[in-house]
Amino acid sequence: MSLLTVGTVAFDDIETPFGKVEMAIGGAATYISLAASYFTQNINLVSVIGDDFPQETLDQMSSKGVNLDGLQVREGEKSFFWAGKYHDNLNDRDTLDTQLNVLADFDPVLPASYKNPDYLMLGNLTPDVQIRVIEQLENRPKLIALDTMNFWMDIALDSLKKVLTMIDALIINDEEARQLSGEHSLVKAAAKIVEMGPKFLVIKKGEHGALLFHGEQIFFAPALPLAEVYDPTGAGDTFAGGFMGYMAQTDDLSFENMKRAIIYGSAMASFCVEKFSIQRLLELNDVDITNRIKRFVNLVNFDAKL
Amino acid sequence: MSLLTVGTVAFDDIETPFGKVEMAIGGAATYISLAASYFTQNINLVSVIGDDFPQETLDQMSSKGVNLDGLQVREGEKSFFWAGKYHDNLNDRDTLDTQLNVLADFDPVLPASYKNPDYLMLGNLTPDVQIRVIEQLENRPKLIALDTMNFWMDIALDSLKKVLTMIDALIINDEEARQLSGEHSLVKAAAKIVEMGPKFLVIKKGEHGALLFHGEQIFFAPALPLAEVYDPTGAGDTFAGGFMGYMAQTDDLSFENMKRAIIYGSAMASFCVEKFSIQRLLELNDVDITNRIKRFVNLVNFDAKL
Numbered sequence: 001m002s003l004l005t006v007g008t009v010a011f012d013d014i015e016t017p018f019g020k021v022e023m024a025i026g027g028a029a030t031y032i033s034l035a036a037s038y039f040t041q042n043i044n045l046v047s048v049i050g051d052d053f054p055q056e057t058l059d060q061m062s063s064k065g066v067n068l069d070g071l072q073v074r075e076g077e078k079s080f081f082w083a084g085k086y087h088d089n090l091n092d093r094d095t096l097d098t099q100l101n102v103l104a105d106f107d108p109v110l111p112a113s114y115k116n117p118d119y120l121m122l123g124n125l126t127p128d129v130q131i132r133v134i135e136q137l138e139n140r141p142k143l144i145a146l147d148t149m150n151f152w153m154d155i156a157l158d159s160l161k162k163v164l165t166m167i168d169a170l171i172i173n174d175e176e177a178r179q180l181s182g183e184h185s186l187v188k189a190a191a192k193i194v195e196m197g198p199k200f201l202v203i204k205k206g207e208h209g210a211l212l213f214h215g216e217q218i219f220f221a222p223a224l225p226l227a228e229v230y231d232p233t234g235a236g237d238t239f240a241g242g243f244m245g246y247m248a249q250t251d252d253l254s255f256e257n258m259k260r261a262i263i264y265g266s267a268m269a270s271f272c273v274e275k276f277s278i279q280r281l282l283e284l285n286d287v288d289i290t291n292r293i294k295r296f297v298n299l300v301n302f303d304a305k306l
Numbered sequence: 307m308s309l310l311t312v313g314t315v316a317f318d319d320i321e322t323p324f325g326k327v328e329m330a331i332g333g334a335a336t337y338i339s340l341a342a343s344y345f346t347q348n349i350n351l352v353s354v355i356g357d358d359f360p361q362e363t364l365d366q367m368s369s370k371g372v373n374l375d376g377l378q379v380r381e382g383e384k385s386f387f388w389a390g391k392y393h394d395n396l397n398d399r400d401t402l403d404t405q406l407n408v409l410a411d412f413d414p415v416l417p418a419s420y421k422n423p424d425y426l427m428l429g430n431l432t433p434d435v436q437i438r439v440i441e442q443l444e445n446r447p448k449l450i451a452l453d454t455m456n457f458w459m460d461i462a463l464d465s466l467k468k469v470l471t472m473i474d475a476l477i478i479n480d481e482e483a484r485q486l487s488g489e490h491s492l493v494k495a496a497a498k499i500v501e502m503g504p505k506f507l508v509i510k511k512g513e514h515g516a517l518l519f520h521g522e523q524i525f526f527a528p529a530l531p532l533a534e535v536y537d538p539t540g541a542g543d544t545f546a547g548g549f550m551g552y553m554a555q556t557d558d559l560s561f562e563n564m565k566r567a568i569i570y571g572s573a574m575a576s577f578c579v580e581k582f583s584i585q586r587l588l589e590l591n592d593v594d595i596t597n598r599i600k601r602f603v604n605l606v607n608f609d610a611k612l
Contacts, residue, residue: 089490184395187533208514211531220528220605225517227493259608293610299526300606302565304599 002042003248005032006108006133007123009047013083018230024277025057028123031234033066034281035241035268039249041065044114048102050077069111074102090229091206110136121244122146127159134166145169153179169200171240177203204236212262214255221262222300224270231276235269242268267292308348309554311338312414312439313429315353319389324536330583331363334429337543339372340587341574342551347371350420354408356383375417380408396535397512416442427550428452433465440472451475459485475506477546483509510542518568520561527568528606530576537582541575548574573598
């Protein structure tokens with residue numbers, strides 16, 4: 001099945017306790033599409049870059065089945081840039097710099113061939129841009145998932161609430177869920193957020209795993225305990241990409257299958273953090289992924305003997 | 307099988323966002339033995355109280371199969387007292403008051419009938435007292451588990467390191483594991499701590515679940531997502547009590563069975579936090595526990611379809 005994804009394609013300066021990289025490849029749509037490419041090769045990407053973005057990375061994405069017809073390249077302009085420094089615990093980070101550049105007036109124009117996606121992953125962007133994408137679709141996708149962040153809750157809550165009524169699955173982290181709902185308990189937060197529109201809610205808790213809420217059902221996926229986390233950047237987007245890639249591959253909207261998709265998303269995220277930037281996502285194969293999934297099975301599997 | 311437990315039997319003043327209780331029943335050995343009593347009725351308790359402790363609570367414990375022959379009652383003295391206030395997130399708390407009282411010079415004397423336990427749970431106490439208990443045993447138990455806290459790492463590290471060489475399983479929380487090992491990564495922390503003695507290490511992460519480490523094996527048990535957590539006091543001790551009670555009941559030291567024991571411990575802890583003090587631990591039955599275990603199965607169960 002086809003997957004359409006919209007989000008940033010960008011540069012990051014990243015500092016973690018394990019090192020520092022400058023002008024590393026980043027961006028939500030980059031991570032999402034690379035992670036999804038291990039599950040489906042029918043991926044359409046919508047984004048915008050300047051003329052400073054390396055052709056080599058674009059070629060790598062194309063070779064993995066990511067269609068870049070919807071990637072706008074602005075001559076004489078610069079790509080979106082973010083700089084951040086992680087604390088020693090790797091859960092907290094400070095944003096040191098954000099330069100919108102080409103993103104400032106980004107209008108996501110969907111090529112005609114993009115307008116009938118089976119699955120749609122809206123990466124973190126201003127809610128109005130996310131709405132603009134949905135409005136250009138000719139048919140309703142089987143599943144629309146959306147990521148967002150606290151910043152949009154602060155400055156664009158009305159637009160965010162509008163787009164929440166247009167989607168199926170919201171994928172956010174615990175602090176975002178708490179801010180959006182005004183509830184500390186994630187169970188209570190989930191109940192309030194589901195009332196805002198999305199039938200499915202995924203709450204990412206970083207190294208503490210992820211929760212999937214749907215109706216009365218709750219599923220918990222652990223994060224893999226790792227000795228070293230080199231760079232958490234992009235882990236959330238990689239999770240979303242693995243999740244939606246697996247959904248597009250299997251084309252099965254049952255809760256049972258969505259649980260598997262959450263595990264695949266968690267597995268892809270566990271790879272992402274093992275090296276800086278997108279490095280790890282370029283070098284995986286199916287055996288790596290299957291072995292990683294087995295580790296998740298062993299991690300949580302028990303026979304209750306009831 | 308028989309379970310011996312040593313720890314405090316005490317009073318707590320507790321304030322949470324949901325209310326306040328004064329002189330509520332508390333203490334590690336109280337929670338441990340009550341939780342374990344749902345799995346084995348062969349429980350011997352060693353502790354010390356003043357003459358201020360209510361007979362009603364002692365009768366409740368006895369009626370649940372907890373033998374109190376090893377509970378010293380000091381006439382004219384007061385029981386151990388702790389007062390704490392939880393933050394809104396319920397993960398952090400401030401200690402407002404600690405009065406050692408009878409605990410100041412506690413010498414744990416084991417009655418003759420206590421000296422051959424099959425299983426031994428050493429609740430959080432000064433490491434020297436924990437060592438004194440082990441030294442009085444006539445036979446090595448099948449499993450010795452121990453809880454401790456940061457405070458003993460600060461002021462009694464040598465004694466703590468000594469007792470770690472005498473036990474099988476250490477049950478501590480994530481911050482304690484980090485302090486004891488000097489490692490932030492729990493995987494690295496576990497590797498260092500296992501070298502200090504215990505073959506099994508359980509790291510409790512509160513609302514984020516618990517990890518069991520043994521050799522190269524890792525098992526993760528989630529915490530049950532709850533809408534309301536009224537009072538986290540005693541949850542860690544209840545976890546340990548459920549864990550050791552299940553081990554004593556099943557008498558199976560395999561890793562597979564220990565995984566189940568961790569889930570039973572988590573289930574008992576999930577009950578504990580639903581009401582103040584030991585209230586919830588007095589009113590459960592086997593059906594409650596089986597239904598709770600089913601919720602844990604549903605929470606993490608998935609078919610990887612590999």
